[in-house]
Amino acid sequence: MKKELILTILTFLVLVSGLMGFQKLHPAKNNSQQDSIDEASKHASIMLELRNWVLRFTPDSLGLNVSSDEEVYGVIMDWHLTHRTITLTSFKDGGASIYSQVGQSFMGGGEKIGEAAKKYVHFAQSCLADAVRTDSTPLPGNDGVNFYLLTTKGIFTKQLTYTFLQNTSSSWRELFNEANNVIHEYDLGTRTNPKRK
Numbered sequence: 001m002k003k004e005l006i007l008t009i010l011t012f013l014v015l016v017s018g019l020m021g022f023q024k025l026h027p028a029k030n031n032s033q034q035d036s037i038d039e040a041s042k043h044a045s046i047m048l049e050l051r052n053w054v055l056r057f058t059p060d061s062l063g064l065n066v067s068s069d070e071e072v073y074g075v076i077m078d079w080h081l082t083h084r085t086i087t088l089t090s091f092k093d094g095g096a097s098i099y100s101q102v103g104q105s106f107m108g109g110g111e112k113i114g115e116a117a118k119k120y121v122h123f124a125q126s127c128l129a130d131a132v133r134t135d136s137t138p139l140p141g142n143d144g145v146n147f148y149l150l151t152t153k154g155i156f157t158k159q160l161t162y163t164f165l166q167n168t169s170s171s172w173r174e175l176f177n178e179a180n181n182v183i184h185e186y187d188l189g190t191r192t193n194p195k196r197k
Helices: 002-025 032-054 110-131 160-167 172-190
Strands: 075-079 083-092 096-100 132-135 144-151 153-162
Touching: 032 075, 032 083, 032 096, 032 153, 075 110, 075 172, 083 110, 083 153, 083 172, 096 110, 096 172, 110 144, 110 172, 144 160, 144 172, 160 172
Parallel strands: none
Antiparallel strands: 075 083, 075 144, 083 096, 132 153, 144 153
16 A cells, blocks of 8 residues: 555656656747746645645555554644745655755655654654644745644644744754754755755
8 A cells, every 4th residue: 555655656746747847848939937937836836735645644545553543653844934835744654755845855765864754753742732633734924834743633733933943942843853854864865866856
């Protein structure tokens, strides 16, 4: 089941990449700044759709075992930066991805990324009691950082700001730091393996 899910996601990304490549090879006759804006908007829309799809993953669809309905099996973090929002998804088996409204996105990774993702999700369990169950999963506004903790009981959220996280010693700052460890491993991967860029 998990392999089928991964293949489905990869197929989706290949199709998206192909469509975007076709658009670049066959530009409209009146190529303008508006065309660039439209392409960026389409990219952002696709990444949002993929993010929303991941938010609906269940332990069964991922082939994961959970010990209770309150065990956190996945964490989605949306972080609004100056000109874009990045989404980091991580699961208890070490699966991880980064989606960006602008620029590149990454799926999977090596052993170090997997280890960092497992640690991140494991730490999220300690934050669950301070999160609120939700049926809504919006992207954050300016300076926002939204966490979504996935359990079989539902999705739990904590919506914060980067400014707050920089000036607190709460468990959420520690969770944010764990998330950044995963992102850091991706950054190291792109530096040591340029083909992933």
